[in-house]
Amino acid sequence: SQQGEEDPQALSIQEGENATMNCSYKTSINNLQWYRQNSGRGLVHLILIRSNEREKHSGRLRVTLDTSKKSSSLLITASRAADTASYFCATDPYLGANSKLTFGKGITLSVRP
Amino acid sequence: ETGVTQSPTHLIKTRGQQVTLRCSSQSGHNTVSWYQQALGQGPQFIFQYYREEENGRGNFPPRFSGLQFPNYSSELNVNALELDDSALYLCASHQGGRSFEQYFGPGTRLTVT
Numbered sequence: 196s197q198q199g200e201e202d203p204q205a206l207s208i209q210e211g212e213n214a215t216m217n218c219s220y221k222t223s224i225n226n227l228q229w230y231r232q233n234s235g236r237g238l239v240h241l242i243l244i245r246s247n248e249r250e251k252h253s254g255r256l257r258v259t260l261d262t263s264k265k266s267s268s269l270l271i272t273a274s275r276a277a278d279t280a281s282y283f284c285a286t287d288p289y290l291g292a293n294s295k296l297t298f299g300k301g302i303t304l305s306v307r308p
Numbered sequence: 309e310t311g312v313t314q315s316p317t318h319l320i321k322t323r324g325q326q327v328t329l330r331c332s333s334q335s336g337h338n339t340v341s342w343y344q345q346a347l348g349q350g351p352q353f354i355f356q357y358y359r360e361e362e363n364g365r366g367n368f369p370p371r372f373s374g375l376q377f378p379n380y381s382s383e384l385n386v387n388a389l390e391l392d393d394s395a396l397y398l399c400a401s402h403q404g405g406r407s408f409e410q411y412f413g414p415g416t417r418l419t420v421t
Contacts (some may be wrong), residue, residue: 237412294408298350
């Protein structure tokens with residue numbers, strides 16, 4: 196079963212604009228991760244935020260986490276055509292060796308040149 | 309590109325047949341997880357192997373089974389294939405007990421006719 200629900204399901208923006216994607220989840224988590232997938236291939240890890248963190252940055256990515264609302268958002272600034280992909284949030288309730296991810300259905304991002 | 313490899317890339321099988329998919333984990337990783345991704349959906353957790361032992365299982369029937377070898381590579385076996393088993397099968401590795409980020413292989417596309 197899917198734990199996360201991403202919103203919107205699809206997003207189309209112009210190159211240079213910012214893209215904001217949201218994720219809601221249902222159960223307690225240890226951490227939340229965002230992944231990118233190009234054309235039905237393998238997933239690439241983007242960023243991880245732990246349950247005791249509220250905001251994290253990595254390059255053009257900014258992720259926030261609100262555990263009281265069980266929600267997270269991913270912001271991609273100054274988008275590029277190469278950012279066109281599907282984006283998934285994944286929740287992880289465990290630690291270390293027991294790290295198991297539950298994914299949402301994903302958001303399809305299209306960045307127009 | 310991660311150091312996780314999967315074989316074969318594509319596979320076509322007939323309903324009722326059996327299939328074995330293979331995954332080589334990234335160097336230094338002792339944990340492998342398998343996911344099934346149906347078209348237009350997020351990956352769903354099948355099971356995880358940690359140091360050659362099954363370490364958690366998702367909501368999949370027993371005809372989905374696995375194995376992890378001493379070099380931490382892994383196999384996913386599916387018996388009595390059904391049409392709904394058609395999907396992209398992804399494996400991911402990480403260093404259990406030390407990190408949460410999972411490194412995904414490119415996947416095996418299985419089509420059951």
